[in-house]
Each structure stands twice: as C-alpha cells, then as structure tokens.
Amino acid sequence: QLQLQESGPGLVKPSETLSLTCTVSAGSISTSTYYWGWIRQPPGKGLEWIGSIYYSGSTYYTPSLKSRVTISVDTSKNQFSLKLTSVTAADTAVYYCARHVGAASGRTDCWGQGTLITVSS
Amino acid sequence: DIVMTQSPDSLAVSLGERATINCKSSQSVLYPSNNKNYLAWYQQKPGQPPNLLIYWASTRESGVPDRFSGSGSGTDFTLTISSLQAEDVAVYYCQQHYQTPPTFGQGTKVEIK
Numbered sequence: 001q002l003q004l005q006e007s008g009p010g011l012v013k014p015s016e017t018l019s020l021t022c023t024v025s026a027g028s029i030s031t032s033t034y035y036w037g038w039i040r041q042p043p044g045k046g047l048e049w050i051g052s053i054y055y056s057g058s059t060y061y062t063p064s065l066k067s068r069v070t071i072s073v074d075t076s077k078n079q080f081s082l083k084l085t086s087v088t089a090a091d092t093a094v095y096y097c098a099r100h101v102g103a104a105s106g107r108t109d110c111w112g113q114g115t116l117i118t119v120s121s
Numbered sequence: 122d123i124v125m126t127q128s129p130d131s132l133a134v135s136l137g138e139r140a141t142i143n144c145k146s147s148q149s150v151l152y153p154s155n156n157k158n159y160l161a162w163y164q165q166k167p168g169q170p171p172n173l174l175i176y177w178a179s180t181r182e183s184g185v186p187d188r189f190s191g192s193g194s195g196t197d198f199t200l201t202i203s204s205l206q207a208e209d210v211a212v213y214y215c216q217q218h219y220q221t222p223p224t225f226g227q228g229t230k231v232e233i234k
Contacts, residue, residue: 047171047214047225062222063122096170105223107161107216109182111170 002027004097004112011118012091018084018117022097029078030055035100036080038071039108040093043116048093052104053080060104087119123147123217127226133234140202142229144215149195152219159219162191162200165228166211175200176218207233 008020022036029036037052051061053071061069065084073080084091094114100106124147134140150159158178163171173182175191178198188203202209210233215226 046227047216049223049225060221098170100218101176103218105218105221107173107176107218108163108171109173111172114170 002099002110004099004110006095006097006112006115008115008117010116011120012087013121014088014119015086018082018087018091018095018119020082020095020097020115020117022080022082022112024078024080029073029080030075033102035060035102035104035106036073037098037100037104037108038082039096039098039111040091041096041114042090042093049105050082050084050095052100054104058104089119091117092119093117122222123150123220123224125215125217125224125226127213127215127229129229130227131230131232133232134202134205135234136207137204138234140205140209140231142200142213142215142231144193144198144200144226146196146198146217150217150219151195158194158198159217160191160193160198161216161218162189163214163216164209164211165214171214174213202231205231205233 003025005023012018035052038050053059068085070083096114097112098108099110126145128143160178162175165171179191212228
C-alpha cells in the first residue's frame, strides 16, 4: 500500500525558509495518473492547498503563496519537496504531502501523516 | 478561487440516526464534457490526516462504508451518514477539485448527541 512520509525540521525562525521532503514508498512517483502535492492546516483550522507537481517537473501553485513557494521532484529518490521562503507565524501549520488523482487539483486519495511546523524565534 | 461554504458548522446526532451536511460552491463544479461534478468529501479524525470518502459528488472511495453517501449537482451538494456510528465522530470537509487551486469548505464537526 502506498505510503507518504514527510520529513524536515519542526521549528523554523521567522523570515527563514521552510523545507520539507516527502518520501513515497510502495509505489513509484513516476506514474502518469498522479500528481504530488502539499496541503497545510493551521492548528484548529481548515485545509489549504499549497501546490502540486507532476513527475515530469510541471508545477502548480496556489496564487496566494506562489511568490514564496517552490515544489520540486527527485524521481531517482522517489521524493518530492517543498520550500516556502520568508516564513511568518501565519505559516505555522501541519503540513501534509499528498497524492492527487488525474490532475494537479485532483481529488486527494492518499495523505502523509503530517508534520507540525512551528515558526518562532 | 472557488469558495466552498458548508452548513452547519457543527451538529450532534444520536447513534443510529441520520446526519446531513451541506456544501455550496460559489460557481458550478459540473464539467459539461463528462457530466461529472468535481466535488469530494473527506473525513478527518483528531490527530489524523483527512481521509477521502466520496469523489465526483457521489462515488464512494474503495473501502468506505455504504452508510456514507453523496448527492447534488452544480453548486449544491450533500453528504449523508445514514446511521451514525461512534467511529463517525469527526470533522467533514467538502472540496472542489474542478479547478486549480482546489479549495475546501470550512469543515463540519459531527458529534454524538
């Protein structure tokens, strides 16, 4: 069964860059049917889609974060990554990596367990 | 962006009774070429990631109990739990996957009365 696992530092200082990696196991990231994305959830709040990537490297970002976000893929390692620059306290959230079906904005049929990222000095 | 609005924000239902959650989109999520509504429902239990229940408004994901059903078209949708079980206590989210960025409703918390 496909598994996604986020990794990265849990604490980031304001104005610095948040970096996370998602490792895909029991399945290939280089599959034509799927896109690979990031979704976040501030504590006690709702879900926000950040962006997604196809294994070829094509990327799609939510407009409100586009200037600060980069998503990349490493097919040789079966991983994809998120970088979010110039973070503030408003970026504190649980960050999920996820698989989207059929399109960059497709339904999300598989999620990582999530990792809490706290922005604080 | 398409705005998704759920109602109610929370509801309490007795075990075995029906629970109904509504979701409204700010524009149609019906794709004319295939007549599919790009609307999904997710269940999120505390400390867990969301879990896909329904997509294309009414198609149950594999393994989802048949007490969960989705209906609606265009801009108005409903998730129904026909007979609430204790394990159904969770927050439920609708999501449009019609266009980028995909957007979620604010969530509906379902509790036992």
